[in-house]
Amino acid sequence: MPRAGLSRDAVVDAALAVADAAGPSGFDTLTLAAVAARTGVAVPSLYKHVGGLDDLRRGVALVSVRALTRRIAGEAMGRSGPDAVRAVARGIRSYATEHPALYAAAQHAADPQDPADAELGAAGAEAVAAIATVLRGFGVPEERTVDAVRMLRACVHGFIALEQGGGFGLPDSLDESFEVVVATAVLGIERLATA
Numbered sequence: 001m002p003r004a005g006l007s008r009d010a011v012v013d014a015a016l017a018v019a020d021a022a023g024p025s026g027f028d029t030l031t032l033a034a035v036a037a038r039t040g041v042a043v044p045s046l047y048k049h050v051g052g053l054d055d056l057r058r059g060v061a062l063v064s065v066r067a068l069t070r071r072i073a074g075e076a077m078g079r080s081g082p083d084a085v086r087a088v089a090r091g092i093r094s095y096a097t098e099h100p101a102l103y104a105a106a107q108h109a110a111d112p113q114d115p116a117d118a119e120l121g122a123a124g125a126e127a128v129a130a131i132a133t134v135l136r137g138f139g140v141p142e143e144r145t146v147d148a149v150r151m152l153r154a155c156v157h158g159f160i161a162l163e164q165g166g167g168f169g170l171p172d173s174l175d176e177s178f179e180v181v182v183a184t185a186v187l188g189i190e191r192l193a194t195a
Contacts, residue, residue, distance in 0.1 A: 006039060011049045012059040014038045019060060019101035024164045026101030027064075027108070030057060057108070058120055064105035065123040071095045072130045080137040082186045088134055089156050089182045096160045107157070138193045148192050155185040 018034045019026035032053055036043045050056045075091035076084045096103035110121035131149045140148045159181050162168055168177070 006041065006045075006049060008049045008059070011035060011039065011046055011056065012063060015056050015060050016063060016102060019105065020099055022101055024100040024104060027057070027060065027105040030060065030101075032056065055116070057105070058117065060102070061105045061108040062120050062123055064099075064102040065120065065127055067099075067102065068092065068095055068106045069123065069127040069130050072127065072134075076130065076134045080134075084134045084137060085152065085186050085189065086179075086182050088131065089152070089178075089185070092156050093160055093178060096164065100164055103160070135189060138189050140189060140193045144192045144195070148189050151188055151192075152185050155181050155188075 015030060015035045018038050019030050022029055030053070032043050032046055035056065036046055039046070046056075050059065071091045071094075072088050075087040079087050092103075106127075108120075110117035110124055112121060128146075128149055131152060132145050135145060135148045135152070138148075159178055163174060168174055
């Protein structure tokens with residue numbers, strides 16, 4: 001019989017906390033044993049609520065993608081053009097700083113061939129749509145929208161990955177460098193819109 005108060009949502013919440021506490025590598029190093037310890041049950045008891053580690057990681061990724069999408073939409077609200085892009089980029093970076101493991105989980109792409117990933121795939125599509133909405137203000141042609149979303153995501157994520165991995169050793173301001181990256185991304189988006 002499942003432990004009182006323990007549910008799929010509670011197990012995923014515990015996994016979110018375990019991953020987040022472990023820093024940027026927390027999603028990659030997440031284990032059922034750590035989640036069982038946090039919830040006060042034996043590992044086999046978790047199988048009453050999740051289908052194993054892959055299912056648990058999928059649940060963590062789903063919650064993380066949805067949280068990141070809410071952050072993106074919130075930052076974009078009431079803004080347009082370069083101001084919206086700057087706000088969204090800063091919002092993504094702040095989410096990654098506040099929740100590095102959950103940010104990493106949000107980068108976990110769904111497998112379109114796996115029916116178990118359908119909900120995660122839909123959530124990922126919502127995240128892309130939130131960014132695409134911001135880019136519409138630039139007049140990016142429909143056929144170049146995916147390119148623009150990927151370019152912005154690559155710029156922001158690349159900076160975050162290097163920052164979290166200790167890849168910036170010079171004493172210059174990371175915040176100022178990030179603003180340069182975002183400004184350059186804006187120029188790239190503008191170029192796509194006029195190409």
